[in-house]
Amino acid sequence: MLATNTTEPAAAAAAAAAECGADVWQLSRHLLYVLLAAAGLVPQLSVAQDLTRHRRSARSASDDTLLTRMRISIVLMTLSNLWKPVSEHVHEWPSLVRPACLAASMVEINTVGLISAANCLVSACRLQQVSAARLPALAPHLTQTRLRWQNRLLLAATGVGLALAPLFGLNGFGFYLCTGEPLPERPPALALFAINSSINTSNFLCCVLLLRASSGRQGTHRPRNYVPSESWAQLGLCTVLVDTLLVPINTSQLPAGNKALLNHLHITLLHGVLGPGLLRLMAGRWRHQVREQRRKVATAAERPPTSTQADIRLDLI
Numbered sequence: 001m002l003a004t005n006t007t008e009p010a011a012a013a014a015a016a017a018a019e020c021g022a023d024v025w026q027l028s029r030h031l032l033y034v035l036l037a038a039a040g041l042v043p044q045l046s047v048a049q050d051l052t053r054h055r056r057s058a059r060s061a062s063d064d065t066l067l068t069r070m071r072i073s074i075v076l077m078t079l080s081n082l083w084k085p086v087s088e089h090v091h092e093w094p095s096l097v098r099p100a101c102l103a104a105s106m107v108e109i110n111t112v113g114l115i116s117a118a119n120c121l122v123s124a125c126r127l128q129q130v131s132a133a134r135l136p137a138l139a140p141h142l143t144q145t146r147l148r149w150q151n152r153l154l155l156a157a158t159g160v161g162l163a164l165a166p167l168f169g170l171n172g173f174g175f176y177l178c179t180g181e182p183l184p185e186r187p188p189a190l191a192l193f194a195i196n197s198s199i200n201t202s203n204f205l206c207c208v209l210l211l212r213a214s215s216g217r218q219g220t221h222r223p224r225n226y227v228p229s230e231s232w233a234q235l236g237l238c239t240v241l242v243d244t245l246l247v248p249i250n251t252s253q254l255p256a257g258n259k260a261l262l263n264h265l266h267i268t269l270l271h272g273v274l275g276p277g278l279l280r281l282m283a284g285r286w287r288h289q290v291r292e293q294r295r296k297v298a299t300a301a302e303r304p305p306t307s308t309q310a311d312i313r314l315d316l317i
Contacts, residue, residue: 029261030085036264037081040272044074047276050283051226061147062125063226068155069118070276076111077272081264083107087178101178105166108174109192113162114155115271116199116243121151123206123236126229130210165192173263177256189250197247200240207236231282235275242270 048070051063059067083104090100125147132142166175170188175181210233225232249262 026088030088032261033081033084033264036268036272037078040077040081040268041074043273043276043280044070044077047280047283048074050280060129060225061144061151062122062129064148065118065122065125065151065155066226068152069115069122072114072118073111073271076107076114077268080104080107080111081268084174084260084264087174090178091180097179101175102166102171104178105171105175106163108172109165109170110159110162112196112267113192113199114159115267116196116203117158118155119236119239120199120203120206121154123203123210123232125151126210126225126232127206129225130229173250173256174260177260183256187250193247193250196243200243203236204240207233207240210236227279227282228286231286235278235282239270239275 048067051059051067051070087101087104090097128142128147132139165171170192172189172192173183173187176183210229227235246263246266249266250259252259254262
C-alpha cells in the first residue's frame with residue numbers, strides 16, 4: 001500500500017515534467033519560426049532596395065527578374081515561416097483545418113519552386129545577354145523588352161502550376177503535419193523534389209556556361225547588370241549544390257515535424273540570408289572595382305601626350 005502511494009506522486013510528477021518539457025519545446029519551436037521570418041527579411045529587403053535605386057529603364061531584364069524573385073521570396077517565405085506557429089492552433093476550428101492546411105501547402109510549394117525557377121530564369125537571361133553580345137545577328141531577337149516579358153510569362157506559368165499542385169494531391173510534408181493525416185507510403189513530396197531538382201539542374205547548366213562568359217556595356221553610368229556573370233554563376237553553382245541537401249533531409253526516416261523544421265531552416269538560411277547577403281557584397285565589390293577602373297582611365301587620360309601609357313579597357317563581366 002505504501003509502495004502504491006509512493007509510486008502515484010512519482011508518476012504524476014514525471015507526467016507533469018514531460019508536459020512542461022513539451023510546452024517548452026513547442027514555445028521554442030514557435031520562437032524559432034518567428035526568428036527565421038525576421039532573419040530572412042533583412043538581407044532580401046536590402047537587395048531589393050539596392051535594385052530599386054535606379055530607374056526601371058536603367059535595369060536589365062535579369063535585374064528585373066531578380067527583383068521579382070526577391071519580392072516573391074520576401075512575401076512567401078515570411079508567410080510560410082509565420083504560418084507554422086499558427087497551424088498548431090487551427091485544429092480548434094475543424095471546418096477550417098483542411099482549407100487552411102491546403103493554402104499553407106500552396107505557399108510552401110511556391111516558396112521553394114518559385115525561388116528555384118526565378119534563379120534559373122536569371123541565369124538563362126544572363127546567358128541570352130551574353131549570346132546577344134557575341135552574336136550580333138541575335139541582338140534584334142533578344143532585346144531587353146522581350147527578355148522581360150519572357151521571364152514574366154515563364155515565372156507566372158510556373159507559379160500557376162505550382163499553386164495547382166496541391167489540388168491534385170501533390171502536397172509537402174507540412175500538409176500532413178498540419179492536418180494530422182498519416183503520411184503516404186510514397187510521399188507526393190518526392191515528385192515535387194524531382195521537379196525542383198530538374199529546375200536546379202537547368203540552373204546548374206546555365207551557370208556552368210556563364211562561368212567564362214562576359215556581358216555588359218562599356219562607358220555606362222553603372223554596371224549593366226547588378227552583379228557580373230561570373231559572380232552570379234559561382235553563386236548559382238554553390239546554391240544548387242547546397243540545395244541538394246534537401247534530398248537526404250526529406251528522404252530520411254525523421255518525423256514529419258522535424259523534416260518541416262529542417263526544410264524551413266535550410267530554405268530560409270540559404271535563400272533568405274546567405275544568398276542575398278553574398279549578392280549584396282558582390283554588387284558592392286563590383287561597383288567599387290568599376291569606380292577604381294574609371295579613375296585609372298581618367299588619370300591616364302590626363303597624362304602628357306608624350307608619355308607612354310597602356311591601353312586600358314573596361315570590360316564589365
